[in-house]
Amino acid sequence: MPAAARNSEPGDRPVKVRTGAEQPWDPEDLAVAEGRDPTPKNVERSRRELEELGAAAIEKTVP
Structure with missing residues (x-):
């Protein structure tokens, strides 16, 4: 779980992890x-x- 998601307060919206391929x-x-x-x-x-x-070309370079 990303650190930002672990540090959120109860009731906060979940953190969406973005990747370079988005x-x-x-x-x-x-x-x-x-x-x-x-x-x-x-x-x-x-x-x-x-x-x-496709997106894998980007993910391997910019995770």
């Missing part, structure tokens, strides 16, 4: 998040990764 990602963003320069080659690699793995 928002849309562009291939350029993924390339940069992976520590790569957004060159055409790296952007294409990230595009394929997003297409093949």
